[in-house]
Amino acid sequence: QVQLVESGGGLVQAGGSLRLSCAASGTFFSINAMAWYRQAPGKQRELVARIISGRRTNYADSVKGRFTISRDNTKNTVHLQMNSLKPEDTAVYYCNAAVSNSGYGTDFNSWGQGTQVTVSS
Numbered sequence: 651q652v653q654l655v656e657s658g659g660g661l662v663q664a665g666g667s668l669r670l671s672c673a674a675s676g677t678f679f680s681i682n683a684m685a686w687y688r689q690a691p692g693k694q695r696e697l698v699a700r701i702i703s704g705r706r707t708n709y710a711d712s713v714k715g716r717f718t719i720s721r722d723n724t725k726n727t728v729h730l731q732m733n734s735l736k737p738e739d740t741a742v743y744y745c746n747a748a749v750s751n752s753g754y755g756t757d758f759n760s761w762g763q764g765t766q767v768t769v770s771s
Contacts, residue, residue, distance in 0.1 A: 651678065652676040652678055652681075652749050652760040653676050653760075654672055654674055654760055654762035655673050655675070656671070656672050656743065656744070656762045656765040657670070657672075657673075658670040659743060659765030659766050660767070661769075662767075662768070662769055662770070663769070664735060664736055664770065664771050665734060665735065667731070667732060667734075667735065668735065668767060669729060669730070670730040670732065670765065671730075672684065672686075672745030672747075672762055678750065678751055680753060681703075681723075681726055681747045681748065681750070682702065682703055682750055682756050683702040683703065683748040684701055684745065684748070685697060685699065685701070685719075685728075686699050686700075686730045686744070686745060686746070687743070687746055688742065688743045689764075690740060693741075695744070696710065698710050698713055698717065698730070699713065699718075699730060701719045701721045701728065712738075713732075716734045717730060717731065718730070718731040728745065728747075735767075736769060737769045737771045738769075739769050740767060742764040742765065742766055743764060743765050743766075743767050744762055744763075746759060746762075
């Protein structure tokens with residue numbers, strides 16, 4: 651019973667920046683972790699960045715130092731600030747949330763519909 655809505659995707663020139671946002675709504679006790687995945691044409695979906703409730707973060711090596719994930723727990727939102735974008739960052743970006751209804755552990759994962767990010771050379 652969680653809906654994730656992504657926003658902020660679009661077309662940007664190489665070297666530019668975009669800020670993706672994902673807002674969670676619905677009925678749940680808490681969200682233990684949120685993450686951004688991406689899938690480029692002809693490639694498998696990969697983890698880009700993840701942030702947990704303790705604010706620990708993980709990044710793919712390809713984006714480390716360029717992307718920053720942040721989370722507003724009170725608003726159940728997650729952001730991905732993407733700087734120094736490269737054409738190889740072009741992909742559909744998906745928001746993911748690990749949702750708990752009990753307050754103990756994760757009950758299920760929820761996915762957004764995805765937002766297109768296109769970086770021109």
